[in-house]
Amino acid sequence: MTTLTADRATAPRAGKAPLRTRSGLRIVPTLILIVGALYCVLPVLWIVIAATKTNDELFSTPPFVPSFTGGFWTNMEALFTYNNGIFGRWALNSVVYAIGGGILSTVVAGAAGYALGKYRFTGSKWIFRLIVAAVLLPQIMLAIPQFLLMAKFGMTNNYASVILPQLVSPFAIYLCKIYAEASVPDEIMEAARIDGGSEWRIFWSVGSRLMMPALVTVFLLQFIGIWNNFLLPFVMLNNDQLYPLTLGLYGLMIITGGQAAQYSIVIAGVLVSIVPLAILFLSLQRYWKIDLISGGVKL
DSSP states (O other): OHHHHHHHHHSOOTTOOOHHHHHHHHHHHHHHHHHHHHHHHHHHHHHHHHTTSOHHHHHHSOTTOOOOSSHHHHHHHHHHHTTTTHHHHHHHHHHHHHHHHHHHHHHHHHHHHHHHHHOOOTTHHHHHHHHHHHHTSOGGGGHHHHHHHHHHTTOOSSHHHHHGGGSOOHHHHHHHHHHHHHHSOHHHHHHHHHTTOOHHHHIIIIIHHHTHHHHHHHHHHHHHHHHTOOHHHHHHOOOGGGOOHHHHHHHHHHHHTTOHHHHHHHHHHHHHHHHHHHHHHHHHGGGOOSOTTHHHHTO
16 A cells, blocks of 8 residues: 555656656747847847947957947047037937827827727728738838928928828837727727717827827837838938938948948947937836726726
8 A cells, every 4th residue: 555655646647747848848948038039139239348349449359348448438439529429410310200200100090090999980991901901011112102202392301201201100000909999998988978078088088098008019119110210311311410310320331431440430329329219118118008908997
């Protein structure tokens, strides 16, 4: 009896794999995640380390070994004093393009997604299908037609020529439409109508609050997309005083002919340009909620 009991205790339970096998299966996804993390982190780490090196150290030292000879401050000083401090102008232009375009496109996407998700009107299904089809259309294909259209109205080479073409994002409207259907209950809308609220008042006071996680996500995606956009400003602008950071740093490389003396300045500019994105991403994370109806409880 004692031997039988011991055998039962040591035998693996039915329906469960041995601990060693299950631990082995966990190693594969862990390795995949580690490789993916390194793929994303290593380029950023290289930029941070390269920004600490002088021109000579950039090509003569190991890539992931930082320098402590003062190259970082030398690069930053050269960056912000280049061409009478034009880098600051490029940074300000990027802020105007990204914040202005991000806010306006979020408002457009939120209103359009809410209307398509919560109302049924003639042609609403076909409009939504057209938007879904537009999601599959690469944005690079629209740059030249947008330029020709803006040029016809004399609206190129200004801030509007970069902001206006990016106000309508099919993917953002699609995301807001799906989120509005799931997070804005019809009962809350009906209660607001009984209280005398207009449809616009219901959207701004009720719908936008319940859709806040989606709107924050749309703003973040639009901000990053506009901040990193290169082709549209390249096509629309020919005045370096209106350049964003992407076009300005590219122009800096072209003007200098790729000389080694200017690589460190461009790397420092790239490092500075990613700081606002990191701050924005970390500061907006708290608005993302798992529970779709959590906003309705706080009203």
